[in-house]
Amino acid sequence: MQEWIIFAISEIIARYYLKKLDQAELIRIKYPSLKCLFSVFLNQLCEIFHLTRSYKVVSIHFELTNHCNLKCNMCPVNRDMIREKGFMDFALFKKIVDSNLKLSYVALHNWGEPLLHPNIIDMIKYCTTREIKTMLYTNGLLLTTNMISDLLRSGLRRITVSLDGVGETYREIRGIAYEQIRENILKLIQLRDRQNKDLKIEISTVIFENTEDAVKRIKEEWSGLVDRIIFQPKFIRRENGRKSVCHELWRGNLIVLWNGTVVPCCIDSEGKLNMGNAWQQGISEIWNGDKMRAIRKKHSKGKFPNICNACCEYTTDITSPRFS
Structure with a gap:
């Protein structure tokens, strides 16, 4: 019964609230119980009533490193x-x-390539033994046979490989051969099917002005092989782009940068919106601390910090509805 209720709720949220139908499955993965969904619901009520507090943190993004092996x-x-x-x-x-x-x-994941971290497998296992689900994004370059086998044994629940375009377009964006990453993804799928079918494999593609034609090719090549293909528009920064509050300030997620700095949003690549440090403070303390409450208050009054004012990530009027 609980699974059916969660399925129905996730479909309603994706269709009528987020207006992004492909997010329904992701909602079910992120919030696998009615208790989790109820926590998110309470967080959303806090936003609706313009409260400076929000109920609780339900998820954390860890920036294991901001080093990367691509440019x-x-x-x-x-x-x-x-x-x-x-x-x-x-x-x-x-x-x-x-x-x-x-x-x-x-x-x-946040900024950087998480598979570069020397303790990545132990970190996943640490969460698995505590019954916390894990997921990560990767550029796929480090998906060797040994790395894949370690990931499959670690308890990782979802892996998303960034694949922006195909062929020469991919090389122009990422600086490496498409065929190399393609082979790594196929190897990942093959070993997953043998060793751990619980791991979900996704491909994420950012749509640029010169890659819209690649959408069809990516669908043709990867549909039926991976569990999900994500198409998302390129992030756009504009002066005075924000028109409404950012839901992420209430939704229940925080980002912890590699040095412990906590920021409310992944778009803040430089860590300028410093809400506290996880070495000195607890996550719950930071979530409803003075700095988080202050930024929620600013958003509620339409007074956005510079980095928020230039962010169009959570508005849909600027991006093509094809990719929403």
């Missing part, structure tokens, strides 16, 4: 990122997980 032409990491680079201390990771054991899931 993609749309990404700031190896081009113009100013902040210091490093790797998250395993002790910090364990500290956060141990004090937030009721999380519905954790994502092991």
Whole structure:
């Protein structure tokens, strides 16, 4: 009965609230119980009533590192990122997980390539033994046979490979041969089917002005092989682009950068919206701390910080409805 109710609720949320039908399955993965959905519901009520507090954190994105092994032409990491680079201390990771054991899931990515972290497998296992679901995004370059086998044994629930275009278009964006990543994904699928069918495999494609024609080719090549294909528009920064509050400030997710700095949004690549530090403070304390309450208050009054004002990530009037 619970599974049926969750299915119905997720379909309603995706269709009528988010207006993105492909998000229904992701909602079911992120919030697998009625208790999780109820927590998110309470968070949304806090936003609706313009409260500066929100009920609770339900998920965390960990930036295991902001180092990357590629230099993609749309990404700031190896081009113009100013902040210091490093790797998250395993002790910090364990500290956060141990004090937030009721999380519905954790994502092991933000800026950078998570598979570069020397403790990535141990981090996933640490969450698995505590019954916390894990997912991550990767560029796929490090998906060797050994890495894939380790991931399959770790308990990872979902892996998404970024695949922007095909053929020469992919090389122009990512700087490496498409065939190399294609082979790695096929190897991942093959080993998954043999060893751990519970792992979901996705492909995520950012749509650029010159890659819209690749959508059909990606669908033709990967439909039926991977569990889900995600098409999303390129992030657009514009002056005075924001017209409404950012739902993420209430929804129940925080991002912990590699050095412990906590920010409310993944778009903040430089960590300017510093809400606190997970070395010194608990996640729940930061979630309803003075800084988070202040930024919620600003959004509720239409007074957006500069980085928020230029963000169009959570408005739909600027992106093509084809990709919404």
